[in-house]
Amino acid sequence: MSSPWIEGLRSVALEVPDLAQAESFYTETWRLEVAARGNGALCLRGSGSDAFLLALHQGGGVPRIRHVTLRARSAEALAAVAAQVEPGGGRILSPVQPLDEEAGGTGFGFRDPHGRIFQVVHGDARREPSASTRDRPLRLTHVVLNSHAVDETQAFLSKVLGFTLADRTVAIAFMNCNSDHHTLAVGVSDNDALNHIAFLMPDGDAVMRGGGRMKDAGFPIQWGPGRHGPGNNLFNYFIDPFGVVIEYTAEVEQVDERYRPRGPEDWKWPPGRVDQWGISPPPGPTLKEAQRRVLFVPS
Structure with missing residues (x-):
């Protein structure tokens, strides 16, 4: 029961009304760690190998979701997914290209027929899992x-x-x-x-x-x-x-x-x-x- 193209879920990007409050909550209470910050955004990682799990962006008065990021199994799988989007009824939002974000890699963005936005990446950076995982999200x-x-x-x-x-x-x-x-x-x-x-x-x-x-x-x-x-x-x-x-x-x-x-x-x-x-x-x-x-x- 596995996808030939998608390895798994990498991260979620959100817009929040108060980035400082979000950092305080997600680090002190939810127990993530800051992976990177800058340009009105904050990347937070868990104790596992993913470079980050949440990308939080300064937004307006209500929270919104920017996209869900999935990891492709290979460069060929990434291309295969991109080729399926529009025949499947979706719309490509950004072409397959190097990504200017904390984890790097190559990826593209698309919207499904009902407005949900996904990013698919390959070759993004991994890190050594933390030695201390107790009570922390992996x-x-x-x-x-x-x-x-x-x-x-x-x-x-x-x-x-x-x-x-x-x-x-x-x-x-x-x-x-x-x-x-x-x-x-x-x-x-x-x-x-x-x-x-x-x-x-x-x-x-x-x-x-x-x-x-x-x-x-x-x-x-x-x-x-x-x-x-x-x-x-x-x-x-x-x-x-x-x-x-x-x-x-x-x-x-x-x-x-x-x-x-x-x-x-x-x-x-x-x-x-x-x-x-x-x-x-x-x-x-x-x-x-x-x-x-x-x-x-x-x-």
Whole structure:
């Protein structure tokens, strides 16, 4: 169950109203590190090998998402994806070219038929993983994007990026490109906003310690602790200071060609439950509203 072209998720770029406040939150509380800064932008890395996980840009009064960055398996794979975009119904925003950003490499940008913006890169810089990973995000594990037309979005991700369907519930299509159960997921919605960004923690203890740290800093758990059905991952969901939904997760299910996708009939919970454990109440209106508020910048 792997894409022939896409290796995985590298980073997400956001616009935020206050870059200094964002730096304080994402370094002191969320526990990322500054990788680079300048020209109204800030790159933040985790403890893994990616040069950065978040690129934060000074924006206006509301947060917006600039793009989701995926890493291609090779230069040939990068070219293959670029060649698929327009036949698949998307639009190239920038051609394949050397990238002037912290991680360098070669890449291009495109917009899908509903306005979501992606960047695909190859040859970007890696770094030695940190010796200290305790309670710190390692990397991004998935991004969930809303869609008013889930079947169309699923078809586009399959045709252009080579993603396959891992599982489908009544609310989400989980899309796979590597050994992680899902890397992109498409949420049923009436808009095409960012739903949430998931950060992989070293283990379940780190997910819980992170939840306590966030609570102490005035950011309560919005949903969790729990264990999802599709993906089998542990989770705690939060809302950052600007309204972006972020998740600490761990123990993401690892899959291969033997995994068989299941549908909505296979993912039904007993009354009152929305995850395997049933400890925490379902997501409330505050989280649900935040999950449809952060829109892509116009392209």
